Amino acid sequence: MSEQPLTFLPLSYAARPPRLVVVAPAGDDWVRWAAAALARLSGVWGCSGSVVLPAGTAGHPAVQRCLARLQPDHVVPYVPTWGTADEVAPGLIQAVVARRDLPDGSAAEQFEEFLRKDRWGAPAAVEADEDAAALRVRLVAGQREQELLHVYGLFDAEDEQSLTPLASIATAPLIGVPQPLVTTPAALAYAMHVGVEKTPYEGTVEPRQWLEAAVRGDESPLLSDLHPQAGADAQPMMSHWAARCIPVRRGYRQARSTMVLGDSPEDFALAQVLRQLHEYVAWLPEGDVSLASFWLFDRRHGTEKLKVTSASLTPDEVRARIDKLWDERGYQLIEPAEEKRPYTVVEPSDLELHGHSMVVLQTAWEQPRSLPASVAPDGSLMAALALAGEVPPGLDAARHRWQVTLTCANHPLPPLPELAAPAVTTADQDPWHTFVRAADGGITYWSHRFDFVPTGASLAGTLAAPKLLWPGIKKILHHAAQASETQLRPSAAGKRTAITERLLGSRKALEALAASSGWQILRLFLPDASHAELPAHSSWKLKSAVVLSWEAITAHESDGWNAAAARTQVDEWTTQGVLRRGLVLGCSHCPIFEFYPLAEISQQYRCRRCGGDNNLAQDRWKPFGEPRWFYDLHPAVLELVANDGDVPLLATQYLRTQPQARPALVGEEFELLKNGSPFVEIDFALTTSDELWLGEAKKTDSLAESPKARKREICKLIDGCTAVGAHRLILATAQPAWADATIDALRQEVRGRRSAGRPVPEVQLLTGLRSKPELSWL
Structure with a gap:
């Protein structure tokens, strides 16, 4: 190349700490196991940007969708020791020692000491390991064995060299919730905000205090109450500042506030991941939440309403629970006749996850x-x-x-x-x-x-310095398609667009042309274009093409199009090869007139039809008199204009103006193939720093005429998005709106696939491309 x-x-x-997804054992004691995994994670630099998931929860559609946005560096199992397992289920070690029937004394003590430090290999731990392996394949596919060799698991008893201890980074004392206290979902709901500390604790905390603290998050005084001896400079272990880091969020329209209800492991997992994606997230399991509701509704959630969702409850159950919280909140103001509740219930699949967040070293x-x-x-x-x-x-x-x-x-x-x-x-x-x-x-x-x-290597010889490649959009699509054993090739329309892009110099230049009055000039070269208003003999319809003279080009009327502008534009187009300047000449041997580019004209020329030799004389050119320059449009550009190629160009030009798509890489039309056979044609592709978008562009307001054909087209487009892992499908039209039948068919197909647990891209509708573009969600 x-x-x-x-x-x-x-x-x-x-520079930033690694992001981890830690899979913990589950079962009936899933809360205690999650607390144990949090305790281990809380000691690692980067814990504030990482999450703990109970085994089995990553397969939940809501959790799975959010995990795809997390972009973890490593997916690892939490590997506990027998000592930790004995803390979760007291008596395990004594039972094993008793089965060994060791004599009392040092032998039994030594075996017990060894066992406490040994890895716990029970079925629950094996399940967590297998779940982490499956999740790793899904989230970091294609990374082969490198990740495993860097970070395999989060071990209780081993000194993990590839992960940096939080204590070696922090400059202030670190405090967390003592692990023995985290035995209920309410306690876990708070502990996930501030971290878990492996220290004993004899006191108790009322359930209502946990829930209030869970809603207030890091602002709660509960953590300092649990550590009365800690100084004023002490930091929660999960605090970004404790790790000398800050969160950086990009691509968000505004701060998002989310409440997760329910006391299942999936609810905890959903809240864990959402904490890394939204500005404010609280998990509120079952319990007396009357005091917590005061802080919940007293918080300012920006201009948006609080989103309330659940991984385990139905929307009706969520609505009933949050309505009860609102009605029984700890304070009441004089309400208007129509009460405006500051929250809305949403399905977890409908939560907005646009943009990305990362925890970076503040320096x-x-x-x-x-x-x-x-x-x-x-x-x-x-x-x-x-x-x-x-x-x-x-x-x-x-x-x-x-x-x-x-x-x-x-x-x-x-x-x-x-x-x-x-x-x-x-x-x-x-x-x-x-x-x-x-x-x-x-x-x-x-x-x-x-x-x-080697020992004594220089700093540059110690730190990695890979030679990097930023792939273009075609390579991005190629790699994405390979994962689903799908092939990709340019379509006929894509080839025409690519040729025109090369002539003009860039995709942006082609988009600008489609949006300018110059596109209407190019339409005059179409065989079916009306030339009735053009000067006589200023245009000719030949068998091979339509050609225009300078008089025909300047006769076109539009804003900003005058003789000076036309002269500049035509000279630029002829330099680029979009237009070719030449003469319309006939043949003395056969009655045919053809366009001959300037580069092919000399005193003698050969007829393209019959091959006869001709002299450049007055009876050979049109019109009579001195020869007049004519202009011929490049065939690829002509086909692009004839096939309404301006519609996808106007679509990508408008999408570039959206905050999420600044900047963006844009690709022209292509086909996706399965087993060598094409199954869908995509009109454009666009990549942002967060997502891959595919688009279909039409000059009409319908994807097809019959219901069966509409469903087939919709399915092909969605399957195409799934094949390359596209996050969003854009349906663009030049009409003011899409037809109701098309929108209804889209909604029905999306709803059906989501109900069946099948992947579905987010769908946006782009309308009015040739007049007033508008973008909306399906």
Whole structure:
């Protein structure tokens, strides 16, 4: 593949702790096991951006949907010791020792001491391990074995070298909820906000206090009550500030507040993941919540209403419970005649998850960097030099491990699991060098090298410095399609668009042309265009094409189109090859007139039809008199205009103006194939730093005429989105609105697939492309 000369890639650099998804044992004691896993996670740098899931909960559709947005670096099982298992279920160790029938004395004591530190391998732990392995495949597919070699599990008794202890980063005392207290969902609802500490505790806490604290979160004084000896500078273990980090949220319209009801493991898991995605999240399981409701409704939730949802309760059950909370809240004001409740009940599948969030080191984020890179013909950016290794302020390369995240302002990457090491590193890069993948809108990689590093190596020789590749949108789609054994090829329309893009220089230039008066000029070259108002002999319909003279081009009337503008535009188009300047000449041997480009004209020329030789003389050209220049439109551009190619171009131009799509990579039409046979054609693709969007663009207001054909077209589009992991389907039309029959068919298909637990992209409707574009949700 030929490469263009080197350029400098403007980057933004951030250092951050790794994001973990920790799968804990479940069963009847799932609350205690979740507390034990939280206690272990609370001691790791990055715990504030990580989550604990009870085994079996990741398969819940609501949890699964949210996990896809989390973009974890590692999915690991929590591996407890027998000592922890004995704390969860007292008497386990004594039962094992008794079965051994050891003599009293040192032998029994030594065996018990060994057993307490040994891994607990009961079926519940095996289930957590298997669940983590399955989830790892789903969330970080294509990353092969590198992740396992870096971080395999979160162990109770082992010194995990690949994860940095929180205590080595923190500059203030760390406090959390004592683990013996976390025995109920109410206590867990609070502990997940502040962390769990492996310390004994003899006192008790009233259930109402847990629920109030769960709603108030880090603002609650409960944690300081549990640690009366702690100083004023003590920080909760799950606090971002305790880890010298801050949360960075991008792509959010405004702060989102969410309440999760229900006391099942799935409710806890849903609340855990939503805490990383929304501004304010509280989990409120069963119990006396009258006092908690005061703080719940007293909070300010921005301009949006509080979203109330559940993974285990039906919408009616959720509505009944939250209505009761509102009606019995601890304070009452004089209500208006029509009470406006500050909350709304939503299905978890309808929660907005747009944008992304990451926890970064507060001293090392949004740092500008510049990396020499080359640009491939397909738009991929290849790093010419590795980024020099460096240690962020406040970290120590000998003791700490961190993630490096590099984002390019003009080349976003969606966080697709398929964009792992082979997709985002150059061909000569050793895939075992470090753990590399697409995340957070760019490329992220592990700070340290995996391969052998000799003693006394330099800093640059110790830290990983991979050669990176920012794939273009065609490569992104190719990698995404491979995961579902789907092939991708350009469609006929895509080839025409690609040719026109090359002529104009970029997709943006083509979109600008589609939105300008120049597009109407190009429509004059169509065979069915009306030329009645053009000057006589200024246009000719030949067998091969329609050609226009300068007089015909300047005769077109539109805003901003005058002789000077026409002269500038025509000269630009002829330079680009969009138009060809030439003469209309006849043949002395056969009665045919043809257009001959300027490059083919000389005193003698050969007829294209019969091959006869002709002299350039007066009786050969049209019209009579001195020869007049005519202009012929490039065939690919002509077909693009004839097939209403401006509709998808206007769609992507408008989508670029949306906050989530600034910036974006845009691709032209393509086909998806299964077993070599095409099953759907996609009119455009667009990638943002968070999502991959596919689109269908029509000049009409319907996908098809009959109900059967509409359903077939809708199914093909949704299946196409599923095949490449697209997050959103955009249906665009030049009409002011989509037909009601099309919208009803869409809703029915989306509702049916969601009810069956099948993946469905979010659907947006884009209307009025040639007049007043508007974008709305289905």
